[in-house]
Amino acid sequence: xxxxxxxxxxxxxxxxxxxxxxxxxxxxxxxxxxxxxxxxxxxxxxxxxxxxxxxxxxxxxxxxxxxxxxxxxxxxxxxxxxxxxxxxxxxxxxxxxxxxxxxxxxxxxxxxxxxxxxxxxxxxxxxxxxxxxxxxxxxxxxxxxxxxx
Amino acid sequence: xxxxxxxxxxxxxxxxxxxxxxxxxxxxxxxxxxxxxxxxxxxxxxxxxxxxxxxxxxxxxxxxxxxxxxxxxxxxxxxxxxxxxxxxxxxxxxxxxxxxxxxxxxxxxxxxxxxxxxxxxxxxxxxxxxxxxxxxxxxxxxxxxxxxxxxxxxxxxxxxxxxxxxxxxxxxxxxxxxxxxxxxxxxxxxxxxxxxxxxxxxxxxxxxxxxxxxxxxxxxxxxxxxxxxxxxxxxxxxxxxxxxxxxxxxxxxxxxxxxxxxxxxxxxxxxxxxxxxxxxxxxxxxxxxxxxxxxxxxxxxxxxxxxxxxxxxxxxxxxxxxxxxxxxxxxxxxxxxxxxxxxxxxxxxxxxxxxxxxxxxxxxxxxxxxxxxxxxxxxxxxxxxxxxxxxxxxxxxxxxxxxxxxxxxxxxxxxxxxxxxxxxxxxxxxxxxxxxxxxxxxxxxxxxxxxxxxxxxxxxxxxxxxxxxxxxxxxxxxxxxxxxxxxxxxxxxxxxxxxxxxxxxxxxxxxxxxxxxxxxxxxxxxxxxxxxxxxxxxxxxxxxxxxxxxxxxxxxxxxxxxxxxxxxxxxxxxxxxxxxxxxxxxxxxxxxxxxxxxxxxxxxxxxxxxxxxxxxxxxxxxxxxxxxxxxxxxxxxxxxxxxxxxxxxxxxxxxxxxxxxxxxxxxxxxxxxxxxxxxxxxxxxxxxxxxxxxxxxxxxxxxxxxxxxxxxxxxxxxxxxxxxxxxxxxxxxxxxxxxxxxxxxxxxxxxxxxxxxxxxxxxxxxxxxxxxxx
Numbered sequence: 001x002x003x004x005x006x007x008x009x010x011x012x013x014x015x016x017x018x019x020x021x022x023x024x025x026x027x028x029x030x031x032x033x034x035x036x037x038x039x040x041x042x043x044x045x046x047x048x049x050x051x052x053x054x055x056x057x058x059x060x061x062x063x064x065x066x067x068x069x070x071x072x073x074x075x076x077x078x079x080x081x082x083x084x085x086x087x088x089x090x091x092x093x094x095x096x097x098x099x100x101x102x103x104x105x106x107x108x109x110x111x112x113x114x115x116x117x118x119x120x121x122x123x124x125x126x127x128x129x130x131x132x133x134x135x136x137x138x139x140x141x142x143x144x145x146x147x148x149x
Numbered sequence: 150x151x152x153x154x155x156x157x158x159x160x161x162x163x164x165x166x167x168x169x170x171x172x173x174x175x176x177x178x179x180x181x182x183x184x185x186x187x188x189x190x191x192x193x194x195x196x197x198x199x200x201x202x203x204x205x206x207x208x209x210x211x212x213x214x215x216x217x218x219x220x221x222x223x224x225x226x227x228x229x230x231x232x233x234x235x236x237x238x239x240x241x242x243x244x245x246x247x248x249x250x251x252x253x254x255x256x257x258x259x260x261x262x263x264x265x266x267x268x269x270x271x272x273x274x275x276x277x278x279x280x281x282x283x284x285x286x287x288x289x290x291x292x293x294x295x296x297x298x299x300x301x302x303x304x305x306x307x308x309x310x311x312x313x314x315x316x317x318x319x320x321x322x323x324x325x326x327x328x329x330x331x332x333x334x335x336x337x338x339x340x341x342x343x344x345x346x347x348x349x350x351x352x353x354x355x356x357x358x359x360x361x362x363x364x365x366x367x368x369x370x371x372x373x374x375x376x377x378x379x380x381x382x383x384x385x386x387x388x389x390x391x392x393x394x395x396x397x398x399x400x401x402x403x404x405x406x407x408x409x410x411x412x413x414x415x416x417x418x419x420x421x422x423x424x425x426x427x428x429x430x431x432x433x434x435x436x437x438x439x440x441x442x443x444x445x446x447x448x449x450x451x452x453x454x455x456x457x458x459x460x461x462x463x464x465x466x467x468x469x470x471x472x473x474x475x476x477x478x479x480x481x482x483x484x485x486x487x488x489x490x491x492x493x494x495x496x497x498x499x500x501x502x503x504x505x506x507x508x509x510x511x512x513x514x515x516x517x518x519x520x521x522x523x524x525x526x527x528x529x530x531x532x533x534x535x536x537x538x539x540x541x542x543x544x545x546x547x548x549x550x551x552x553x554x555x556x557x558x559x560x561x562x563x564x565x566x567x568x569x570x571x572x573x574x575x576x577x578x579x580x581x582x583x584x585x586x587x588x589x590x591x592x593x594x595x596x597x598x599x600x601x602x603x604x605x606x607x608x609x610x611x612x613x614x615x616x617x618x619x620x621x622x623x624x625x626x627x628x629x630x631x632x633x634x635x636x637x638x639x640x641x642x643x644x645x646x647x648x649x650x651x652x653x654x655x656x657x658x659x660x661x662x663x664x665x666x667x668x669x670x671x672x673x674x675x676x677x678x679x680x681x682x683x684x685x686x687x688x689x690x691x692x693x694x695x696x697x698x699x700x701x702x703x704x705x706x707x708x709x710x711x712x713x714x715x716x717x718x719x720x721x722x723x724x725x726x727x728x729x730x731x732x733x734x735x736x737x738x739x740x741x742x743x744x745x746x747x748x749x750x751x752x753x754x755x756x757x758x759x760x761x762x763x764x765x766x767x768x769x770x771x772x773x774x775x776x777x778x779x780x781x782x783x784x785x786x787x788x789x790x791x792x793x794x795x796x797x798x799x800x801x802x803x804x805x806x807x808x809x810x811x812x813x814x815x816x817x818x819x820x821x822x823x824x825x826x827x828x829x830x831x832x833x834x835x836x837x838x839x840x841x842x843x844x845x846x847x848x849x850x851x852x853x854x855x856x857x858x859x860x861x862x863x864x865x866x867x868x869x870x871x872x873x874x875x876x877x878x879x880x881x882x883x884x885x886x887x888x889x890x891x892x893x894x895x896x897x898x899x900x901x902x903x904x905x906x907x908x909x910x911x912x913x914x915x916x917x918x919x920x921x922x923x
Contacts, residue, residue, distance in 0.1 A: 065153035065496050068503040069356065070382050073156065086353065089418020090261040090504025091430055095437020104434065106427050109418050140154065 007078025008116045008131045009139070010043065012054035016128035019052050021045055026123035031112050032105065042103045042114040054129075057101040057114040060139045063093035078136055084110040153496035157352065160383040162494075163515030165526040167337070171345050178326040181312065184209035188298055188321045191422050194256030194756040195224065199232065200299040200323065202314060204404055205246055205306025209323050214300060221878060225255025226283050226716035227773040228301050229272035230780065233281060234883075236305060239783045243276035243400055246306055250400050252294065252361070252409075253301035256756050258719025259292035260504075261418045262426075262433030263752060264440065265721030267292050267502020269377060275395035275676070276371040277568070277625055278653040280781045282395025282676045285716055287501030287510065288377025289359035293318060293411035296420050308405040318413040319348060328407045334364040334611075335376035336528060336561040339387040342410050343380055352382040357415070360387065362408040363398025364563030366611040370623035372568040372655075373398025376560060383497050384514060386529045390501045393565035394679055395654060402563070418504075424758030432748050432755070437506050440728050444507070448727045453486035453493070454509040455535035455723075460485045462539070466810075467660045467686060470542045471597055472574040473649055473797050474806050476660040480547040484538055488549050489513075507724050509534075519554050520601065521608045523561075530557045533566075539658025540570020544577060545597035554604060562611045567679075571655035572626050573603050575648045579629075584639030591616035626650040646796040647803075652677040652786070661798045663813075664690040666701040669852045672794035673705060673866075675777045681722070682709040688740050699913075702855035711741070713770040718753065725749070772876045775860075775868040779883060782867050782890050789866045789903055792853060799845040804834055814841060851904030851912075858913035861920060865899045867891055869920045 024037030024045060032040045044055040061080045064072045071086035072093060082093070089109035094102045104111045121129045189196070199212045214228070222231045229251045236249045250273045260266035269291030275282035294302060297318025304314070313328040332338045339360040347354050360378040367373025375392040392398075423429055444450055449457045459481065462468035466476030492513045499508040513530045533541075533556045541552040559566040577597045579585040587594055591614070593602045609616065610623045621632045626648040634641050649656040654677030661667040667690075670683035685704050688694045695701045715722045730736075730744045737743060750763050761769075781787030800814075801807040807814055818824045818837060822844060829837065857864060861872040869891065870884040894900050902912040913919075 061154050066498055066506070068498045068500060069353065070157040074154065087418070088261050088416065088503050089430070091433045092437055092498065092504055092506045095434045095506060096441045098441075104430065109426060109430060 004074065004076055004078035005136055006133050007059045007136050007139075008133050009059050010054065010056050010114065010116065010120070011130050011132045013128045013130070014051050014053065016126045017045065017052040018126055019045060019047060020125065022123045022125060023120035023129060026119040027114075030117060030119050032107060039103070039105045040107060042101075042112055043120050044103075055099065055101055057097075058099065058139055059114075059116070059136070060098070061136070062140075063097060063102055066092045066096045068092065074136075079116050080113065081115060082111060082113055084112070087111070157382055160385070162384045162386060162529055163527055164386060164529055167340065169341055169344075171341065174330045174341065175345050177330050178313075178328060181308075181325040181327060182207035182209055184323040186211060186298065186321050186323065188318070191259075191295060191298075191420060193424050193758045194260075194421050195219070196295050196298050196300045198299060199228065199301040199303065200316070202302065202304045202323070202325065203306040204304060204308040204312065204325065204406070207325060209325070211299075221772055222776075223255075223717040223769045223773065224300065225253045225258070225719050226270040226272065226285075226713070227769075229253045229270060229283065230281070230773055230776050232301065232303050233272060234776075234780060236303065237274065239785065241274050241784075242279060243274050243396065244403050245274070248274045248305070248400060250304045250397065250404065251301060252290065253719075254291045254295045255300075255717055255719025256421075257752065259295050259421050260423070260429065260756065261502075262429040262504055263748075264433075264436060264500070264505040264507045264724040265502075266719065267500075267505065268715070268719045268721050269294070269392070270716045270719065271375055271392040271397050273395075273397050273400045275397075275654070276399050277396050277627070277655075278677055280652070280676070280784050280786050281777060282397065282654070283716060283777075284375075284392040284394045284397055285681070285721075286375065286377045286392035287379070287390040287721065289356075289379045289502065290361050290377045290409070290411050291719060292502060293357070293359050293413045296413045296416050297411055302409070304404060304406070304409075307403065311405050311407045313342065313407050314409045315346065316409070316411040317346075318411065331407055333362075333368075333407060334561040335362045335389060335563055336387075336557075338362050338408055339376060339378040339389060342408055343378065343387045346410050346412050348412070348414070352380075352385065355380045356382055358410065358412045360408050360410050361401075362563070363401045364561050364611070366607060366623075367398035367563035368402040369613045370564060370610050371396045371399055371625050371628075372565045372572075372623070373400070373402060373563050374559075374565040375401060376563060379501055381497070384494070384512070384529060388510070388512065388529065388531050389560060390510065390531070391560065391565065393567055395676060396565075398563040398565075421756065423756045425755040428751060428755040432752055433504065436724060436728075436745075436748065439730060440506050440724075443731060444728055447729065449486070450507050450509045450723065450727055451499075453490050454499075454511040454532070456486040456489050456511070456533065456538055458535040459538050459542075462659070465686075465691065466663075468542050469539055469574075469658050469660050471545050472543055472578040472647065473656070473660055474578070474803065475809060476662070478542065478545075481542060483547040484541055484549060484552060489533065492549065492553070505721070505724075507721075507727065509723060513553055516553055516557065518557060519550070520604045521558060528557060531560060532556050536658050537566040537570070540566055540574070543570055543574035543658065544600075544603055546600045546603070547598075548600070551600040555600070555607075558604060558607050562607060564607065564610070567657050568625060568655040569607070571649055571658070572622070572629070573606065575626050576622060576629065578647055579633065579639065579644070582639065582643070584633060584644070585618075589618060589638070591618040593618070625653065626655055627653040643802065649795055649797055650678070651794045652791055654678060656798065659684075659686060661686065662800055665848055665852055666695055666704055668794060668798055668849055669701065669705050669856055670708075671798060672792045672849070673853060673856050674709070674792075675774065675781065678794070678798075682712055684708075694740070698851055698855040699859075701852060702859040702913075705852075705856045706859045707741075707767070710767045710770040710774060711746075713774050714749075714766050717769055717773060768876065772878055775873060775876060776878060776883070778862075778866075779868045779873070779887050783886055787866065788894070788899070789853060789857075792866060794849065796842065796846070799849060800841050801838060804838070807834055807838055817841065847905050851906075854902045854904050855913050858919070863891055863894065863900050863920050864902050864917060865894045867894065871921060
């Protein structure tokens with residue numbers, strides 16, 4: 001089987017962001033059919049001093065190896081996807097994400113994550129977000145099983 | 150195996166592939182009984198009914214669980230105790246028709262959000278001890294039993310020919326079927342039955358089947374364990390976890406059960422229908438993060454499992470080597486965890502139930518078997534865990550590959566690694582002294598370090614070898630002690646003192662010579678010397694945190710109750726204190742890990758909808774703990790004499806042991822017994838050993854005095870009607886029985902303290918009737 005070598009991930013231009021949270025609203029629309037944003041969004045924008053920070057999945061895929069039932073897979077396009085019909089809601093992926101980017105809302109037991117669909121990019125009035133193509137090997141992070149790491 | 154992110158379907162274990170004609174095997178089944186039941190939802194962690202099967206009469210029925218039963222017995226092991234009380238007699242033996250093999254779950258069992266929520270608790274009358282043995286085990290069977298609609302299954306009676314019991318939670322059907330053609334050894338039969346009963350040909354579907362079995366050696370030994378399978382979708386093998394202690398697999402095979410199968414349809418993370426799922430997910434995520442951030446700096450469970458303990462135990466002189474003669478050994482570094490890390494398959498979620506991110510269940514895949522019937526085949530070996538590694542040290546086996554071989558055959562033959570290893574270590578020591586020799590061992594050269602002889606001994610057990618030694622030795626240390634004494638092959642005292650069993654059960658793998666509290670942790674127990682009641686060595690010996698008898702007794706009250714609580718709920722103990730919050734050391738009572746105790750309070754409330762606090766958790770345990778002890782009393786045990794432990798667990802039995810730690814023991818004679826250094830220097834070694842012997846034996850009796858007093862028992866160790874009533878356990882038959890036993894003890898003059906109290910020393914109470922006040 002051919003494995004993808006690149007994947008599109010979100011890039012954040014902090015200097016452009018004004019904190020309007022349109023991205024979160026667009027994202028929650030994708031995942032929960034609501035424009036509430038917040039914990040129903042896979043992308044989160046946090047205020048950090050005078051500026052803003054983005055918290056979102058970088059498609060590193062560590063969660064794939066955490067899932068006991070194989071609900072997380074890397075698709076042909078490189079995107080890491082969670083199949084919520086297979087998921088049994090254990091939250092191992094949520095707890096073990098190295099950047100706490102696996103999202104979980106009170107509305108549903110199964111977590112959800114960024115699928116690089118671009119809805120947030122399109123929604124951002126300031127063009128602070130863009131999808132960029134990166135090499136998967138460069139973002140893979142296999143740290144937890146290495147002794148003493 | 151290389152680093153992670155290999156798609157599930159592309160994992161390769163390198164194991165030998167089997168080609169079975171499953172259709173033929175299945176078509177040879179004859180259905181002996183069938184029972185259709187109505188599927189129903191689990192509510193707040195309980196299915197609210199249990200399943201009863203009688204293999205003698207082929208009866209299958211359901212029993213209701215009442216609110217009163219939950220209030221008194223909580224669940225899990227507690228339910229098991231109640232079901233045993235209702236079904237057996239005080240004269241029931243392990244092989245009696247009415248002996249009941251029970252697998253229970255508990256309200257937490259099947260929860261996926263918090264680590265360690267997949268445990269089954271198994272109970273029966275043990276062949277080793279002739280009293281109740283409880284043993285906890287991972288694997289998927291417990292959760293699937295509950296998802297099928299039952300909090301527990303009881304199996305009474307014996308089948309006439311080999312059977313499988315199938316609990317089909319998908320269809321709502323129970324069946325008892327003859328199983329003439331299946332393999333018996335677990336690594337094969339678990340795989341065969343998984344493939345046979347799977348609903349569709351997919352990894353996900355195979356993951357929804359779990360099998361309980363015991364292997365061929367369980368038929369001929371008292372060490373039979375139960376192997377609980379859990380299908381690994383990456384390795385594509387039925388892995389297994391063991392309910393090891395006390396011969397439960399022996400009982401399974403005595404009932405002619407080849408296996409019990411449970412299968413379920415697709416289930417969700419809310420299958421238990423918890424009262425407050427949101428809190429469960431939050432508490433789960435919190436502990437997952439703790440494990441993520443701290444495990445590699447604390448126990449390293451995710452990397453090497455419990456094997457990390459070997460190097461720690463060796464360093465503190467606690468790793469049992471050569472039958473507990475020593476606590477450390479120059480060669481021990483050969484079996485330190487890095488040597489196994491090299492062999493383990495990495496980057497797989499190694500929990501024995503979904504959501505357990507502690508993931509201590511490591512495996513070696515593609516291991517080439519070196520001896521016996523499977524020689525040359527490649528297999529997956531689950532483990533080795535610390536206890537199995539400790540057995541290696543005890544038998545003086547220092548080659549990781551031989552330990553894997555021992556581990557593999559113990560598992561597939563259905564032998565408890567702990568009992569098998571501890572017993573072989575004792576036989577090896579007897580061999581060294583000439584009490585046993587090649588002729589007396591049916592031609593086996595069972596000397597320390599002889600792995601091939603140890604394996605050959607196991608193969609002979611599995612084959613049902615008729616040799617006199619193999620026959621007795623497979624029944625464990627207690628029977629061998631009696632046999633050796635009867636044959637007059639050695640000094641009775643030496644044999645009694647060195648064979649590491651209590652109540653008939655072999656010790657697990659810790660040296661307790663320098664920790665009086667831990668001697669109590671092994672001896673003052675319900676089922677026998679297993680570390681699952683209390684592990685107090687560091688608290689006692691290293692940190693000196695419980696110096697007085699009263700302190701030790703308090704620890705031997707709290708920790709056994711606390712650890713019992715896991716068994717009432719279907720929980721694993723490891724996520725409680727094998728990872729600790731980063732600021733735990735600053736907490737009020739760090740050894741209790743208060744933040745995690747609070748997690749469990751909140752979890753039980755979130756699952757059951759109850760409103761309990763941490764004190765109530767201890768009370769839940771106390772009810773069941775006292776009940777189990779009372780049942781031991783009912784069966785003619787459960788008294789001070791039954792809490793006897795061999796001297797090897799207290800101090801040096803042989804001169805070699807004394808000399809090897811001479812400085813330590815000489816110092817004890819000066820600092821504790823008050824001898825002058827000159828006196829010690831001039832004294833011969835026998836005299837020194839005798840002084841220590843008397844002192845340590847008396848210390849143990851004084852500890853028992855303090856513990857019985859703290860637990861509210863009589864001075865002979867019997868739970869009292871007053872205590873039972875106080876706990877709300879008011880069953881008249883039970884209360885009458887214990888009163889009668891106490892009166893008998895009174896008449897026999899047994900309700901007295903066991904320690905010899907000198908002037909200035911006080912027993913726990915001057916009033917020997919203290920317990921009557923409740």
